[in-house]
Amino acid sequence: MSTKDPSRGLLVSPIRNGTVIDHITAGEALNVLRILGITGSTRECLSIATNVESKRMGKKDIVKIENRELRTEEVDRIALLAPQAKINIIRDYKVVEKKGVEIPEVLKGVVRCPNPGCITNTNEPVESTFEVLPKGLHCLYCDWLIKDDIANHII
Amino acid sequence: MYHIISIRDFERRDLDYLLDRAQEFDTGDYRPGILDDKLVALLFFEPSTRTRMSFATAMARLGGRSIGVDSVEASSIVKGETLADTIRVVGGYVDAIVLRHPKEGAARLASEFASVPVINAGDGAGQHPSQTLLDLYTIRQSMPIDGIDVGLLGDLRYGRTAHSLALALSLYGVTLHTIAPGGLEMPANIALELRERGMEVVEHSDVQEAIRDLDVLYVTRIQRERFPDSASYYNVASSYRITPDHLAGVKDRLMILHPLPRAGEIDPAVDRTPYARYFEQASNGVPIRMALLHEVMK
Ligand SMILES: Nc1ncnc2c1ncn2[C@@H]1O[C@H](COP(=O)(O)OP(=O)(O)O)[C@@H](O)[C@H]1O
Ligand SMILES: [Mg+2]
Numbered sequence: 328m329s330t331k332d333p334s335r336g337l338l339v340s341p342i343r344n345g346t347v348i349d350h351i352t353a354g355e356a357l358n359v360l361r362i363l364g365i366t367g368s369t370r371e372c373l374s375i376a377t378n379v380e381s382k383r384m385g386k387k388d389i390v391k392i393e394n395r396e397l398r399t400e401e402v403d404r405i406a407l408l409a410p411q412a413k414i415n416i417i418r419d420y421k422v423v424e425k426k427g428v429e430i431p432e433v434l435k436g437v438v439r440c441p442n443p444g445c446i447t448n449t450n451e452p453v454e455s456t457f458e459v460l461p462k463g464l465h466c467l468y469c470d471w472l473i474k475d476d477i478a479n480h481i482i
Numbered sequence: 483m484y485h486i487i488s489i490r491d492f493e494r495r496d497l498d499y500l501l502d503r504a505q506e507f508d509t510g511d512y513r514p515g516i517l518d519d520k521l522v523a524l525l526f527f528e529p530s531t532r533t534r535m536s537f538a539t540a541m542a543r544l545g546g547r548s549i550g551v552d553s554v555e556a557s558s559i560v561k562g563e564t565l566a567d568t569i570r571v572v573g574g575y576v577d578a579i580v581l582r583h584p585k586e587g588a589a590r591l592a593s594e595f596a597s598v599p600v601i602n603a604g605d606g607a608g609q610h611p612s613q614t615l616l617d618l619y620t621i622r623q624s625m626p627i628d629g630i631d632v633g634l635l636g637d638l639r640y641g642r643t644a645h646s647l648a649l650a651l652s653l654y655g656v657t658l659h660t661i662a663p664g665g666l667e668m669p670a671n672i673a674l675e676l677r678e679r680g681m682e683v684v685e686h687s688d689v690q691e692a693i694r695d696l697d698v699l700y701v702t703r704i705q706r707e708r709f710p711d712s713a714s715y716y717n718v719a720s721s722y723r724i725t726p727d728h729l730a731g732v733k734d735r736l737m738i739l740h741p742l743p744r745a746g747e748i749d750p751a752v753d754r755t756p757y758a759r760y761f762e763q764a765s766n767g768v769p770i771r772m773a774l775l776h777e778v779m780k
């Protein structure tokens with residue numbers, strides 16, 4: 328999927344319009360897509376490069392999504408898995424906007440509460456809601472604390 | 483609108499305010515019939531005689547009325563209906579809803595869909611704030627809560643009353659002593675939260691080691707179903723049972739509390755000692771619930 332041109336660095340299928348998520352923690356590209364709600368059955372044209380060399384990070388992952396500009400509230404949840412990630416908005420082959428990701432204060436509908444007794448795991452019309460604390464994700468319904476392995480709890 | 487959902491929502495001054503109000507109701511310092519135009523729904527989706535009766539009693543003492551469903555009828559109203567819908571409908575009938583539900587977070591959800599205040603009367607293994615308030619109230623009747631030594635004995639892993647009491651006590655500079663059988667210790671994240679709130683938490687392996695330093699010993703139920711077999715249950719239960727023998731050399735003001743019902747955790751012989759305060763504690767459910775009902779509907 329990716330080819331390396333020694334003279335020019337990375338050349339991964341240039342896109343005309345869309346979003347490039349660069350500097351993803353190595354190995355997290357697929358989880359980043361999951362947390363964005365982009366699954367295998369997506370209609371988007373995607374390129375994914377994992378474990379590519381990076382001067383800054385040693386190894387990193389990159390995701391490119393054609394014809395879709397991700398909104399800030401969509402991308403901030405990426406910070407849970409890849410705090411260094413950079414979002415590049417591409418228009419007409421050029422990077423027109425570049426931003427980091429910030430961990431949101433509250434995550435709605437992003438991770439499933441691991442507590443089987445939690446009201447968010449029923450057929451009630453309610454989204455899982457976690458506040459993001461330094462020690463982990465705290466369920467605002469049942470007080471469960473997710474301390475690690477957040478990727479495994481992504482809905 | 484004012485909901486009563488979780489002890490975590492309260493600051494020290496909110497708790498003190500409610501305890502002061504409860505005291506006024508307790509001493510008869512209120513206008514009779516103060517809620518005589520109000521109607522409360524007691525929605526109990528799980529059996530509970532005590533909590534339900536004490537809310538009904540509190541409402542009646544304030545001159546108000548309650549309508550209610552118990553677990554049997556409740557399960558039929560919800561046939562295929564979500565709690566959210568039930569709450570929206572019932573909220574159109576009454577001035578406040580008291581909810582007991584088996585799922586954790588049910589009361590928080592209800593508060594999001596209700597057009598009237600919601601009081602959480604226990605949500606599964608989650609919160610039961612009126613129990614915590616009556617525990618605090620009982621302690622405060624005998625001594626200022628600040629800086630005392632409180633022992634929590636029994637099932638500190640699953641026992642929600644112990645967790646939420648500990649959270650509330652962390653606002654009063656209390657030193658917490660935990661005494662729990664192996665496997666039923668307080669979960670690490672709760673102990674961490676208490677310490678983050680500045681509480682000193684001391685773990686003990688047996689009652690005898692801690693009891694002489696305590697001002698309050700809060701005993702909780704050890705449930706048979708937490709153990710693989712009867713033998714290991716009886717073994718643990720008997721070694722955590724409070725008997726008059728434990729009470730030699732304790733502080734004069736020691737109070738023994740228990741959220742009731744008790745199984746075998748406290749020998750009935752302890753009932754006759756001045757330390758036994760659990761029946762008084764149970765009766766304090768009424769003034770506390772009067773204060774809560776009044777507060778949300780006044
Ligand atoms: N038109 C494009 N199509 C695909 N990827 C692009 C395009 N333009 C830039 N990129 C990629 O977006 C990221 C950010 O680009 P840029 O700002 O030029 O580089 P850097 O952040 O490394 O200084 C890089 O990974 C680059 O390969
Ligand atoms: Mg670069």
Ligand SMILES: [Zn+2]
Pocket residue numbers: 440441442445446447466467468469470471587
């Ligand atoms: Zn939960």
